[in-house]
Amino acid sequence: MSVDSARRAPSPDEFRAAAESFVEAAVADSEDGKAFEFSEREDRVTLFRGATAEEARRSCEWQRKVFDAGFGWITGPPEYGGAGLPSRYERIYQEVERCHRVPSRSPLGVSLGMVFPTLRQFGSETAKQRWLRGLRRGDVVGCQLFSEPGAGSDLASVSTKADQDPATGDWVVTGQKVWTSGAHYSDLGLLLARTSDGERHRNLTAFLVDMHAPGVEVRPLRQMTGGADFNEVFLDGVHIADENRLGEVDSGWQVALATLMYERGAIGGSTAGGSGLFRLDRIIAWLRDLSCTGDPAVRQAFARVHTGLTAAKTMRARAEAAVKAGTTPGPEMSLSKLALTANLAALSDLVATALGPRLLADTGEKGTYSWSEFVLGVPGMRLGGGTDEIQRDIIAHRVLGLPKEPGTPKSNRT
Incomplete structure (x- = not known):
């Protein structure tokens, strides 16, 4: 699908068909070694794997191909290179991509989720003309x-x-x-x-x-x-x-606050879309491979993951509706960050319950010890994007309107 055809507002069915055709062709090319190389580091599950410059290059290469096909900035204004379509088209494309093995955009998370929207909101026209399209296309990180x-x-x-x-x-x-x-x-x-x-x-x-x-x-x-x-x-x-x-x-403090809200929204969005670590169909298949779906403790742990993701998805939909109405992300985005850490903790508990000792002892069995680094990394997410404690303070004071705690008298400070 070209950008020009996107501007003619295809029907959702036409758009989905075009997206599926594009992604399937791009993935087929990659599997033939003609377009993209995929990371081979899939033998472990981790939150802080440390993206390399080569992985960033692959992400940018994929983003450029997606952008040039008309799917890189679906909701963006045409004057900056966007397709100018409603947000429901963005969700359709994301659904299509999740069904295929495409290069990870993780190395572009900060670029697209924080730097880009902040520039769009606060940048001069000169800066927008210089950087917006490049950031969105993956020419600039x-x-x-x-x-x-x-x-x-x-x-x-x-x-x-x-x-x-x-x-x-x-x-x-x-x-x-x-x-x-x-x-x-x-x-x-x-x-x-x-x-x-x-x-x-x-x-x-x-x-x-x-x-x-x-x-x-x-x-x-x-x-x-x-x-x-x-x-x-x-x-x-x-x-x-x-x-x-x-x-x-x-x-700049107002710019910083907006960036942090975009950051929390971007981080929290990963727990609301049912992608990556939170693909429920893959989790179910993995549990079946382990032959533990009949274990009551495993079923209860899975239920906590499922309900947490469902709640996060509903909350995310409300946030997207507010943005669509022209509202800048506000302090309520701290809820998305807290939802992420809670859902990661629930997934960590599910993994530990399902694997038992195999989480810590490398038996060579696929999909067991490879989760150990993920479980060890989950507590670190309580710090990234602002600590959970900071998020709770923001929600208490700026969302719920609760009074701040009384300050400590200077004479009692050490």
Whole structure:
């Protein structure tokens, strides 16, 4: 299906047929070795496997093919390269893709789920024209430069400094960022920096920074699993044109909040679509292979996974309806993040219940010990995208309207 045909608004049935034809042909090409290579690292199930630059290349290659066929930005405005179709067409395409073995878009999660929508909401027209289509097509990969060694959950305390050159209007940035997922294969960074000595939350500005610019250095952070999905990034006198500023000067906190809401929505979305780890049909088939579907404990554990996914899917549908109505993702997106960690914990419990000792002892039996890294990684998701505790605070104060806890008197602080 071409972008031009998408603009003529095909019927849902016509759209599904075109999507199935495209995906089936692309997958057939890949299996013949003519188009895409797939990762062979499927002998283990893990949350933090550390995407390599080669895996990112495969993701971008697939994204470009999807985009050029008219399915890469189904709901986007035509003037930026989108197909201009309603969101139900996006869901149809996602359903089609889930039925086929296609390259993972995991390396593009931050790029498409956080950097892209933030740029679309806050970027200058020049920045949008330069970066939007490239991000969506996979020509450009984005990462998030928020956290610092001294600013994690307390993001407003970032110390990376951006000073504006009065002669050129450009900004010069110096500082350090940490825990940056995918920085080692990214082209564009979404940066939060301090731009004045003003009041807290009103002295920050957001920018887009070229990750290949002079003064940008990326260093991998090696995990105990052997991967290096996270990085620390050093910025030493990096120049950023003012046209790559997001939002107004000293109003970066609002940009950061929007990005975090997009992040929580993107993270939580993985538990609502029934894809990847949460494909129920695959989980059922796996349990049948283990001959444990008659075990009452396994059945109860599976029921918890099923109900959690069903609830998350319903909540996700409400969030998508709000976005369709023109509402920016708000604090309620913290519920999506909490749903993800709860459902991952439920899946971890199901795996441990079904496998027993085979989870920890490698017997060579397929689909047993390969889950051990996943179970060990689940607690880490309680930290990613904002800790569960932070999410509960946001929900309590900004969704439910509950009062904040009374502060500790300064005289009692240590």
